[in-house]
Amino acid sequence: MNYVELLGYAAAFCTTVAFFPQAIKIYKTKHTKDISLGMFLLLTAGVVLWLIYGIIIDSSPIIAANTVTLILDLYILYTKIKLDRFQ
């Protein structure tokens, strides 16, 4: 793996794991009022499209990164929709 590939993996790693702190914060606080529903709806649509794209072009890094992001993203979205009724 050359340094350019490594840079790409490091970038993908950061933008993927970025959703962990948000998911953990929501799990702990059960507060989602300030989070934008539109953001996570658009993000879900985008991540699903990335996943289909990754499968078609047979790119393991795209598939792996977007699978992780989709799981975290759906957890945040589900909790946001569930909690919004009580906030």
Add this chain to the structure above:
Amino acid sequence: MNYVELLGYAAAFCTTVAFFPQAIKIYKTKHTKDISLGMFLLLTAGVVLWLIYGIIIDSSPIIAANTVTLILDLYILYTKIKLDRFQ
């Protein structure tokens, strides 16, 4: 442009514009308490790395998408850090 490329652009479009609703919500409400600082710090690091990667491999879509994301991301991060002192 074939349908696979179009799919990639649609994916990039969704995951990029996703940050607009969050930035607009923050601008309107001035509330950032439920947003994770860790998420936007990691996201900033990741987007900067994507930008460098895009410049090195000379990919206009990667450069364009990540420039837009970086601007929105930095606005959210700056407002979060500024407002957190009063929340």
